[in-house]
Amino acid sequence: MIFEQIVDGGCQSYILGCQGTRSAVIIDPSQHHLDHYLGVVAREGLRIRYVIDTHTHADHFSASRELGKALHAPVVMHRLSPAPHADFRVVDGDILRVGELRLRALHTPGHTRDSLCFATEDRVFTGDTLLIGGTGRTDLPTGDPEALYDSLFGTLLKLPPETLVYPAHDYKGRSHSTIATEIESNPRLQMRERADFVDMMQHLNLAAPTHLTEALRTNMSGGKTVEQLLANASASISFIAMEDLAARVASGDLGMIVLDVREKDAFLAGHVPGAAHLPRGQLELRVNKDLPDPTRRILVICEFGYISTLAAATLRELGFTQAIALDGGMKGWREAGLPVAVGAA
Numbered sequence: 608m609i610f611e612q613i614v615d616g617g618c619q620s621y622i623l624g625c626q627g628t629r630s631a632v633i634i635d636p637s638q639h640h641l642d643h644y645l646g647v648v649a650r651e652g653l654r655i656r657y658v659i660d661t662h663t664h665a666d667h668f669s670a671s672r673e674l675g676k677a678l679h680a681p682v683v684m685h686r687l688s689p690a691p692h693a694d695f696r697v698v699d700g701d702i703l704r705v706g707e708l709r710l711r712a713l714h715t716p717g718h719t720r721d722s723l724c725f726a727t728e729d730r731v732f733t734g735d736t737l738l739i740g741g742t743g744r745t746d747l748p749t750g751d752p753e754a755l756y757d758s759l760f761g762t763l764l765k766l767p768p769e770t771l772v773y774p775a776h777d778y779k780g781r782s783h784s785t786i787a788t789e790i791e792s793n794p795r796l797q798m799r800e801r802a803d804f805v806d807m808m809q810h811l812n813l814a815a816p817t818h819l820t821e822a823l824r825t826n827m828s829g830g831k832t833v834e835q836l837l838a839n840a841s842a843s844i845s846f847i848a849m850e851d852l853a854a855r856v857a858s859g860d861l862g863m864i865v866l867d868v869r870e871k872d873a874f875l876a877g878h879v880p881g882a883a884h885l886p887r888g889q890l891e892l893r894v895n896k897d898l899p900d901p902t903r904r905i906l907v908i909c910e911f912g913y914i915s916t917l918a919a920a921t922l923r924e925l926g927f928t929q930a931i932a933l934d935g936g937m938k939g940w941r942e943a944g945l946p947v948a949v950g951a952a
C-alpha cells in the first residue's frame with residue numbers, strides 16, 4: 608500500500624494508493640498543500656482515481672475541487688453533501704475500487720450530516736467522526752450528538768479492535784491510534800450511555816473555529832476564498848513602487864491617470880497630488896464617462912493596497928489593459944512622509 612500522511616497544523620490529509628497499479632486517492636486535502644499533493648503524485652507516478660472529502664469542513668479550506676480539476680479525478684462526498692462540485696456521491700456501504708485496494712464508505716453522521724469514514728485493509732480514515740482522544744464537535748451546522756452516538760457506538764467502534772485510526776485532525780502531533788485504544792482511553796467514549804454522551808456533547812462550550820464562515824462558504828459552494836481572489840487579481844496586473852510615484856509627483860508630470868478609489872471623506876482628507884477620485888463602489892458605472900481613453904495608463908490607489916488590486920484587475924477585465932496598482936496604499940504613502948493634497952481634486 609502506498610501511504611502518505613500530510614500534516615498541516617492540526618489538519619491531516621492522506622494519499623493512499625495501490626502499489627501494483629499506482630492508482631490512488633487523496634483524502635481531505637487542504638488548499639495550503641495543493642503543490643505538495645501534486646508533488647507526491649508526480650514523484651510516486653500515481654494516477655489519482657478519486658479526491659475524497661470525508662465531510663463539509665468548517666475549519667480548513669478544501670482543495671478537492673482544484674485537485675479534482677488538475678488531476679481529472681471525481682470529487683467524492685456523501686450524497687447529502689451540499690457542495691455542487693462533488694461529482695461522485697456515495698452512500699453507506701459503497702465500495703470504491705482503487706487498483707487492488709477496496710475503500711468501503713461508512714456513513715457516520717453526527718459531526719456533520721454528510722460525514723463519512725473510509726475503511727480499507729488494516730485501517731480506517733475517520734474524518735472528524737472519531738479523533739485521537741476525542742470526537743468531532745456536534746455544535747456546528749448540521750451537527751447532531753444523537754447521530755454521533757449511533758455512528759460511534761453503532762458503527763465505528765464495532766470495527767476490529769486492531770484497526771488503525773487515521774483522523775482528519777490531531778492537534779498534538781499524533782499520527783494515528785487504534786479502535787481498541789480509543790475504546791479504552793478516549794475520554795468521550797467513556798460516556799457509554801446515550802443520554803450521558805449527548806449531554807456531554809451539548810455542554811462542551813467550544814469556541815467557533817477561525818474562518819468558520821469563509822470555510823463553510825467556500826467548501827459548501829466551491830466558491831473562492833478572499834485570499835485566492837486577491838492572489839488571482841494581483842497576478843493579473845502589475846504594480847508601481849511608491850518611490851516611482853513619488854518621483855513622478857515631484858516632477859509635476861504624473862504621466863498617467865492616478866485614480867483614488869477610496870470613499871469621498873478619505874479622499875478629501877488627503878490624497879496623492881494630481882489624483883482623480885472615483886470610489887470603488889461606482890467604478891463600473893462611471894468608467895466610460897470618467898476614463899474615456901482605454902489605452903491610457905491608469906494607476907489605482909486605495910488605503911491599504913487590497914481594494915486597489917481588485918479594482919485594477921476589474922479595470923483590466925473591462926478592457927483598460929494598462930491598469931496598474933500602487934504597491935502599498937495611502938497608509939504607506941503617508942507613513943513614508945510623501946506629499947499629500949487635501950480637499951477636492
Ligand SMILES: [Fe+2]
Pocket residue numbers: 662663664665666718735743
Ligand atoms: Fe470537520
